[in-house]
Amino acid sequence: MRQRVRLTCALIDRPGTLLRVLEQIALAGGNIISIVHNREIITSGYVPVSINVEFPDLQSLERARKGIEGVGVPVMGAESLEKQMVMAIVVGGVRLDSLLSELELRGYRVIESSTRGFGESLTVKLLMEVPADKVSELHEDLTSIAERYGALAVSEV
Amino acid sequence: MGRLLAKELMDNRVPNVKLVGVSRSTGYLYRVHGLSPDELRGELWDSEGFTKGSALSLMRERAFDVLVELTPTNLPSAEPGLSDVRTALSNGIDVVTANKAPVALHYRELTELARSTGTLLLFDATVGGGIPLITLRRLCMRGDELLSIRGILNGTTNYILSRMQFEGLTFELALREAQNMGIAERDPSLDINGYDTALKLLILANALMGLEKGLEDVKVVGIAKVTQEAVAAARESSMSVKLIGSVDSDGRLLVAPRLVKANDPLCVHGTLNAITFKFRLARDLTLIGHGAGEPTVAALLNDLHQVVEFRLRGTVSK
Numbered sequence: 001m002r003q004r005v006r007l008t009c010a011l012i013d014r015p016g017t018l019l020r021v022l023e024q025i026a027l028a029g030g031n032i033i034s035i036v037h038n039r040e041i042i043t044s045g046y047v048p049v050s051i052n053v054e055f056p057d058l059q060s061l062e063r064a065r066k067g068i069e070g071v072g073v074p075v076m077g078a079e080s081l082e083k084q085m086v087m088a089i090v091v092g093g094v095r096l097d098s099l100l101s102e103l104e105l106r107g108y109r110v111i112e113s114s115t116r117g118f119g120e121s122l123t124v125k126l127l128m129e130v131p132a133d134k135v136s137e138l139h140e141d142l143t144s145i146a147e148r149y150g151a152l153a154v155s156e157v
Numbered sequence: 158m159g160r161l162l163a164k165e166l167m168d169n170r171v172p173n174v175k176l177v178g179v180s181r182s183t184g185y186l187y188r189v190h191g192l193s194p195d196e197l198r199g200e201l202w203d204s205e206g207f208t209k210g211s212a213l214s215l216m217r218e219r220a221f222d223v224l225v226e227l228t229p230t231n232l233p234s235a236e237p238g239l240s241d242v243r244t245a246l247s248n249g250i251d252v253v254t255a256n257k258a259p260v261a262l263h264y265r266e267l268t269e270l271a272r273s274t275g276t277l278l279l280f281d282a283t284v285g286g287g288i289p290l291i292t293l294r295r296l297c298m299r300g301d302e303l304l305s306i307r308g309i310l311n312g313t314t315n316y317i318l319s320r321m322q323f324e325g326l327t328f329e330l331a332l333r334e335a336q337n338m339g340i341a342e343r344d345p346s347l348d349i350n351g352y353d354t355a356l357k358l359l360i361l362a363n364a365l366m367g368l369e370k371g372l373e374d375v376k377v378v379g380i381a382k383v384t385q386e387a388v389a390a391a392r393e394s395s396m397s398v399k400l401i402g403s404v405d406s407d408g409r410l411l412v413a414p415r416l417v418k419a420n421d422p423l424c425v426h427g428t429l430n431a432i433t434f435k436f437r438l439a440r441d442l443t444l445i446g447h448g449a450g451e452p453t454v455a456a457l458l459n460d461l462h463q464v465v466e467f468r469l470r471g472t473v474s475k
Contacts, residue, residue, distance in 0.1 A: 087394055087416055091387045116386055123386040125394075136405060139413070143378070152382040154391070156416040157307060157401055157423070 003055045004033070004081040007064070010046040010074045013039065017073065018049060024067030025053055029060045052081060082132035085111070088142055090124040092151025099124065102145050107134060158255065159227050160197070161454045167194050171461045173469070177221050180212035182228075182237070187215060216244045223464050225457060226254035232352060233372075235259045246270045246278060251468075253460040255282035255453050261356040262372060264363040277467055279460035280364075284310060284357040285430050287452025288444045292459065294365045294434070301436040303366050307403040308432030309423060310357040312448035313341045313348040314380050314400040318414075319426040321388045322397055328383060340428060350379035351400060351412040358402035358410055361432075368408055378413040395419045397426075406435075 007025075011017045018037060025032060033052040055061040065075050090099065100110050103126070112127040130138055139155045146153035159179065166176045178187035179201060186196065186207050196204050215221065224245040228238045235258035242259045245252050247270065254260065259267060260280045271278040281291040285308075294303065309315050313335060320331040332349070335341035347353045355375040362368045380400050391398050394416075401415040401423070417424045422443040425431045433443040446452060 087391075087396065089387050089390050089398075089416065091382055091384050116390070121384065121386065123384065123390055125390045139411070139415070143376075143413070152378070152387075152414070154383070154387060154398055154414045154416055156396070156418070157403070157421070 001057060003058055003061050005053055005055065005061060006077075006079045006081055007051045007053060007068075007075060008077040008079070009049050009051070009068060010076055011037075011049050012073075013045060013047050020071045021049070021051070021068050021073050024071060025051065025064045028055070028064035028067055030055045030064050048076070080131040080133040083129045084132050084135050086128050086130045086135060086138060086156050088126045088128065088138070088153060088155040090126070090142070090146050090151050090153050091122070092146065092149055093120045093122055094124060094146060094149040094151045096124060099145060103128065103142070106141050107131060108138060108141070158450070158453060158457075161451060162225065162227070162457055163192075163197050164194075165454060165458060166461075167197075170458050171465060173465050174223070174461055178212065178215065180215075184209040185212040185215065187212075187220065189220070213240065213244050216241075216248050216250055219248050219250065221250065222468070223251045223253060223461065225461070226252055226256050226259075228256055230256055230258045230347065230353070230356065232258060232347070232356075233262070235262050239263060242267055242278070243270065246274055246276050249274055249276055251277040251279075251464045253277075253279045253282070253457055253464060255280075255457060257283045257353070257356040257360065260364075261359040264360070265369060277464055279463055280360065281460050282453045282456035284360050285432060285444070285456075286312070286446060286448035286450070287455040288430060288432065288446035289456065289459065290361065290432060290444065291364060292463075293444070298434075298436060298439065298442075301438045303434055304406045304437055305404055305435040306358070306361050306366070306432065307401060307423065307435075309399050309425065309430055310354045310402050310432065311348055311400060312428035312430055313345065314351075314354070315426065315430070316340050316428045317349075318380060318383065318388065318398055318400065321383070321385055322392055323426070325385065325389075327385050328381065349381055351377040352379075354400060354402040354412045355410075358404060358412060362404045362408075362410055366404060366408075368404070370408070370410055375410040375412060380414050383414050391416050397424050399423070 030053040036050040039047055068075050109129040114125045116123045142153040142155050175191040177191055186204050226238055226241050238256040239259040242252050260283055284290055316335050317331040320326045355377045362370050388398050396416045398414050399417045402412045404410050423431045425445055430448045431445045435441055
């Protein structure tokens with residue numbers, strides 16, 4: 001299945017480094033959508049670069065990642081650009097503001113939230129935008145937050 | 158279920174199989190030439206020749222060829238089913254069972270015992286009632302890779318959640334109704350707390366995906382905290398709350414109430430079970446069917462047919 005990802009790499013500020021990274025992506029079959037390369041931001045001698053790429057499948061992405069690291073460039077992250085809308089319900093005495101901020105911190109964008117009832121019978125309905133590669137983690141994350149309040153998390157399969 | 162199966166066997170649903178004994182916790186009735194329908198109409202202990210005590214001695218004497226093990230599921234001991242299955246297999250007796258606990262909690266030990274003694278351990282009746290989940294995988298999908306499993310594996314909780322959704326009942330009322338109708342046990346904790354689903358999930362994960370998981374590897378959350386408000390909120394978004402058991406491609410086992418879209422083939426109601434297998438080549442395959450009771454007897458009969466074929470022709474899909 002096609003994978004649209006944002007690869008974040010830490011480049012040494014030296015001519016030709018970015019070209020070597022792009023070669024590895026091309027060799028793995030990746031199709032570059034856009035590149036953000038800001039040489040004005042240099043941290044500890046490294047320039048962060050974000051490359052949005054479409055890979056034909058997950059294996060190609062892994063080949064590119066290994067190839068890039070093989071030429072001495074650390075890959076700081078590979079965030080999926082595919083988003084999925086996921087619904088969830090939390091039942092029990094959660095604090096809504098804490099729940100929402102914890103979800104945002106973990107990378108889940110809450111698009112809509114509504115509540116009914118209060119106290120232990122509070123029901124919170126959430127609609128979230130979730131990176132495709134994090135959908136399987138959402139239930140676990142939501143459950144761990146809810147359980148701290150003695151609440152129940154019911155998320156979409 | 159024992160009586161239902163006995164009746165089917167008396168009606169010769171499985172050629173070459175004769176019912177020679179019936180055992181209960183208090184004792185057993187055994188006739189080497191076969192039991193008659195009359196002997197099974199009343200209470201077993203009223204029958205002439207009823208012997209008090211355990212039928213394990215019959216297994217040690219190898220007084221019969223196939224044991225159909227139907228004792229209740231007990232946690233954490235898995236007894237008395239575990240001792241029954243161990244004794245039978247050790248003495249060269251094939252086993253067909255609908256008892257989840259021994260297979261779920263001692264899968265590796267029992268399958269190795271069966272292999273070492275040249276016996277069969279068949280357990281399609283432990284999961285999904287009449288849906289041939291084990292047989293389907295082993296007979297029809299042998300070349301494909303099973304990547305994940307997800308499903309409604311417990312008819313009782315599905316009934317309760319369906320009544321909450323369609324009739325607006327509270328959890329407590331829906332449970333009481335299920336008990337009055339004989340759908341839920343007097344002690345429904347195994348179903349409600351999710352452990353019945355967890356045991357079935359373990360059987361599928363270990364037997365069909367080659368995993369070696371124990372009950373401690375399953376994250377289990379039951380349905381007792383599901384409120385009418387939560388079910389109504391799901392319904393407003395064209396979803397249903399269902400108790401779902403799942404094994405993902407990383408081998409993580411989870412039982413929890415989840416939201417299922419109305420157009421998902423898993424979204425079945427009442428006492429129905431539904432299971433989606435995700436295969437690498439065949440992709441998603443969803444099976445829907447009835448759980449406990451008569452459908453389970455159908456699975457037992459099919460497993461007995463397999464035993465007969467194995468003993469007559471030497472082949473079976475294990």
